[in-house]
Amino acid sequence: MTTPKPNRRRFLQGCTFVASAAAAGLTPAAQPAGEAATSIVRFPTIGTSAAGRATLLAIDDYHLPLRKNLCYYLSKPAVRPEPVLKPERENPAAPDHVAAHFYGTVLHEAGRFRLWYYSLSWKAKGQFQEGPICYAESDDGLHFTKPVLEQVDVQGSRRNNAIALPDDCTQGAFLLRDDDDPDPARRYKMVYEYRPSHRRWMSVRTATSPDGLHWTAGPESPVDEGLEPCSFYKHGGLYYTNAQFAPALISEGGHKGGRQGFVWVTPDFKSWIQESGESFLLAEPANTAGRGLDKPYDQVHLGVAPVSLGNALVGLYCIWHAKPNPNDWFGQGTTSGDWGLVVSHDGQHFREAVKGHVFLHRDESRPVLPPEVRFENILCQGNGIVNVGEETRIYHGRWVNSLRLEDYYAEIGLATLPRDRWGALGLFPGAQEGSVWSAPVILPLHAELTLNAEGAAGMRIEIADERFQSIPEFSGEKAGSCLSAGGLAAPVKWPGDIASLAGKTVRLRAVLRRGSHPEPRLYAIYLK
Missing domain, CATH: 2.115.10.20 (Glycosyl hydrolase domain; family 43)
Structure with a gap:
């Protein structure tokens, strides 16, 4: 009698982009009043949210959908x-x-x-x-x-x-x-x-x-x-x-x-x-x-x-x-x-x-x-x-x-x-500057932003409204920047106080530039 060759099954037997536009409860007007509501980070066009901290992975093209002169560098x-x-x-x-x-x-x-x-x-x-x-x-x-x-x-x-x-x-x-x-x-x-x-x-x-x-x-x-x-x-x-x-x-x-x-x-x-x-x-x-x-x-x-x-x-x-x-x-x-x-x-x-x-x-x-x-x-x-x-x-x-x-x-x-370095956004070979836009996000109360990045000192973070119109107090010369060269959570600071934007729907624009670091890499943006 010939025994059939085993396989795992025989071994063990023998033995769309689903993005609901402005879903209810995700627009600023629909949020419940009070700090508990605005402490949640919400992405209204995607229909996602996070309590405590949101993570925008560089490899996530829903939360970071639009870019110029940047490509993926997977880890x-x-x-x-x-x-x-x-x-x-x-x-x-x-x-x-x-x-x-x-x-x-x-x-x-x-x-x-x-x-x-x-x-x-x-x-x-x-x-x-x-x-x-x-x-x-x-x-x-x-x-x-x-x-x-x-x-x-x-x-x-x-x-x-x-x-x-x-x-x-x-x-x-x-x-x-x-x-x-x-x-x-x-x-x-x-x-x-x-x-x-x-x-x-x-x-x-x-x-x-x-x-x-x-x-x-x-x-x-x-x-x-x-x-x-x-x-x-x-x-x-x-x-x-x-x-x-x-x-x-x-x-x-x-x-x-x-x-x-x-x-x-x-x-x-x-x-x-x-x-x-x-x-x-x-x-x-x-x-x-x-x-x-x-x-x-x-x-x-x-x-x-x-x-x-x-x-x-x-x-x-x-x-x-x-x-x-x-x-x-x-x-x-x-x-x-x-x-x-x-x-x-x-x-x-x-x-x-x-x-x-x-x-x-x-x-x-x-x-x-x-x-x-x-x-x-x-x-x-x-x-x-x-x-x-x-x-x-x-x-x-x-x-x-x-x-x-x-x-x-x-x-x-x-x-x-x-930590969280699944892959990065980095500059095209030969490019001196590149940028990426986030999806619209409703900023929480007491918002803090950090970067998981290499070469973070050469990056800046601008803030615009949901229709890509720059907010002057947080863009251009007044954009946010990192004092540290990089790390898993490099803090971003603006000259202005972003607490004034709590509850508003905005977009973030991260700009990478060659400088002291020849190959800057952005792995994630954290918003809490």
Whole structure:
């Protein structure tokens, strides 16, 4: 009898610019009276807002839509070669004896890093046990330990870091801490991937917890679809899970489709909207016969994993280079995955900062395995983008798509950027000056503006009304400037007092100029 070549699915089975013009409540006249209303930064033409601080990323062409003599210079994250967490290959009784998948989450709370991930072990020879979800923690986010939780019996022992859930087959664990919920028993909310009792496909289930360790699961299949998620996040008062359809997607014309990113939404984490929406899609082949999960073209693996910055989101998706083999629809040992970089204004619709750009190549964060192991690497995104001090950390999975079943492996890695420096606006080669306009913004009370920039001392910030008419008190010779050469939050000061503009709708114009710094770079504008 010939055993079919395994793939992840078989492994685990065997074991538009949506900008509502001047939406209600966003114009100055419609704002509630008082400081609480004007302390919120609002972008009326986009329909976004932020409490406390708004972030205008340089790569966000909704919040910074118009520019001259400037182009994008995307960043390359630094990758820590060593994993932050590995499976316990030497311990056959460990829940992650085979693999530690970052279909997971990292939270930074009170100086401690908390990690939830998806474990894999042997159920029987040649058959995997999917899950359970496991937990680890760290003081520095670089070296994680696995506390003994004594919740789940694995191979006859409860001395492990597994988390108890009612399902015998679990995968990704995507969660957030929700301090807005008045019920402390619902402080932590999780969407996790599991196999429903009908066993036809993977889907999601929810759970709540007071501490992130002891969970109460919600009802089965709150979304009556097959889906495989990579993230769960809150934005604009709504909860989203971003996922790919499983086992298949229908594309234009009723034809088969490949892996693509969709969102499912709930307003209260109780009742889920059954309709889904497109979140981020790559092009399907023009030849409809060439579409589908088993066809060789680039697809979106598991959707988008973003972080919300209040008025905008930035995130990653996996560029799934599908390379199926004869008699192997998945591409065992041949399919691979890189990362693309995307931004959004509303939590649903994502767009690439630069179309087709590979933000991180699979070979730039690659597990170190014996040379005889033949594999392709797949980068896995999750709830792993964490801003800590002056750093943006990107925790992620390194999934070994091995040619041989016995070589299956996954570990958790870390890539870093200077805080919020996903990419910059910089001058064209040869240009001496360039500029960029913001979308209209209603300035908050006691507004402060800072720049995340290199060469900030050569930049100036002018203020105009929403129709681009310069306000003389804050433009030209009276424009705002930075005294510091740069940094992650260089303060901008004007000769005049911008407090007089509180509650008014204005546009910002940032001007970059070569000078003492030969290549000025603007990464973000912060307004609080």
